[in-house]
Amino acid sequence: MNIEFETRIPDVAVEKTIIKKGTILILEDQRGFRQVYRDVLELDGYEVLEGTDGETGWDIIVTKKPDLVLLDLGLPVLDGFKVLEKIRRSEQTKGIPVIIFSVLGEPKDVKKAMDMGANDYTVKGFYTPRQVLSKIKTILKDSKMKTPTTSYKLLLQEDRKGIVKLEADLGLENGMQCPECFVAMEAEFFPEYARSDGHWFAARFVCPSCSKAF
Ligand code: CA
Secondary structure, three states, X not given: OOEEEEOOOOOOOXXXXXXXXOEEEEEOXXXXXXXXXXXXXXXXXXXXXXXXXXXXXXXXXXHHXXXXXXXXXXXXXXXXXXXXXXXXXXXXXXXXXXXXXXXXXXXXXXHHHHHOOOOEEEEOOOOOHHHHHHHHHHHHXXXXXXXXXXXXXXXXXXXXXXXXXXHHHHOOOOOOXXXXXXXXOEEEEEEOOOOOOOOEEEXXXXXXXXXXXX
């Protein structure tokens, strides 16, 4: 479960809890494709950004830091390979997962993109948006598991009242203990760079024993 709240560490403003899954950039010049994927992703709770050419897409990536990019290879101005190269070269963006949109008959292009650091690919018309959604979920889960060192860790001990409300909201019957391992969980905070109206963080709770996240 991903939650988002505004906080100045270590104050935990639990009352501002909002469910949010993450931001996905659809970088694709075909309007119909963008529309289909926007609908599916928004329905599933993601925030969606759209770009129609490589250059404006790269600007969006740098300024908004999406959690994942759906990247068409055949884009105007800067093609998908150039955008992918920029993403992987910049210290700020190199960890952003990328799923390639390719067209059939471009197996070499798919291989090239995967060699350049794309996380996965989808062939247009051969994968349903639901199948792509499932790829997105898997990749986002993996990428969050791999980046705990860049998160803030905080033991929720200072604000007992806030914790009680948070436990209830998350449905954690045993308090801030892992329901399976019965050890105290750690909170991890991820800065929400895309939001400029305050100090926003995405948070999740991780069991230090089994690494399961809530
Ligand atoms: Ca295209």
